[in-house]
Amino acid sequence: MTNPAIAADAIPAATLIVMRDRSGADPEILMVERAGAMAFAPGAMVFPGGRVDPADVSLAQMLSPADLDDGAARIAAIRETIEEAGLPIGLSAMPDAAALATLRTALRRGVPFGPALAAIGATLATDALVPFARWCPAHRIVRRFDARFYLAALPADAPAPQVDGTENVRLCWASARAVLDDAAAGRLTLIFPTRRNLERLALFRTHAAAVADARARPSRTIVPWLEQRNGEDYLCIPDDLGYPITAERLDAVQRG
Numbered sequence: 001m002t003n004p005a006i007a008a009d010a011i012p013a014a015t016l017i018v019m020r021d022r023s024g025a026d027p028e029i030l031m032v033e034r035a036g037a038m039a040f041a042p043g044a045m046v047f048p049g050g051r052v053d054p055a056d057v058s059l060a061q062m063l064s065p066a067d068l069d070d071g072a073a074r075i076a077a078i079r080e081t082i083e084e085a086g087l088p089i090g091l092s093a094m095p096d097a098a099a100l101a102t103l104r105t106a107l108r109r110g111v112p113f114g115p116a117l118a119a120i121g122a123t124l125a126t127d128a129l130v131p132f133a134r135w136c137p138a139h140r141i142v143r144r145f146d147a148r149f150y151l152a153a154l155p156a157d158a159p160a161p162q163v164d165g166t167e168n169v170r171l172c173w174a175s176a177r178a179v180l181d182d183a184a185a186g187r188l189t190l191i192f193p194t195r196r197n198l199e200r201l202a203l204f205r206t207h208a209a210a211v212a213d214a215r216a217r218p219s220r221t222i223v224p225w226l227e228q229r230n231g232e233d234y235l236c237i238p239d240d241l242g243y244p245i246t247a248e249r250l251d252a253v254q255r256g
Helices: 054-063 068-085 097-108 113-119 176-184 192-201 207-216
Strands: 011-022 025-034 049-051 130-135 145-153 168-175 225-229 232-236 247-249
Touching: 011 068, 011 192, 011 207, 025 068, 025 176, 049 068, 054 068, 054 113, 068 097, 068 145, 068 168, 097 113, 130 192, 130 207, 145 207, 168 176, 176 192
Parallel strands: 011 145
Antiparallel strands: 011 025, 011 049, 025 168, 130 145, 225 232, 232 247
């Protein structure tokens, strides 16, 4: 089936899948639980991320990336991960604890990311992020996002992540399979794109393997569609983009 067009009113967003490899075990992924008061996906476990702000676009314009939308999304993913988890990914050098606290406080106060970085002498290294997927659900929910997902390896000198206590209420490191098992047991909630991406991530034993697969796949936005199968409605995605499960019964889907 041909995917429907990307919604013109979709909000640009970016998500960062932070992975840390483990010897003899599947890599762990940083997950955050969204606060119950959030309009979108309240209480769901997600990867850190959020909408692309106008200031992210302005900063990307200054850096002159080959693809402005991708450049702004990378910046947003880096910024949101610092805001939500206190984890600096995609900076040219790891800031010390005092500088990181200053940066995070500035972002909480609404200081644009560029000036906030300049105040602590930090610069971006957006090539640390690798495009993994792009999703733009076409159904009508509270908000519709055109979300880009990026992979990043946890730097060896990174600090422990810290919950922000506003947009999210807890965070954890867990393998993709462990998160999926907890969801199956009813211990946590996953929205449709997060579940599908975790199923794909569960195929890889290292961050490098996930990166290699992402680079080998065609770059195409995923727009889920409804399809009837044996008299039941299913939410479907393409079957050639590396996802092991490409359809879920609509009555079982958590959309947001």
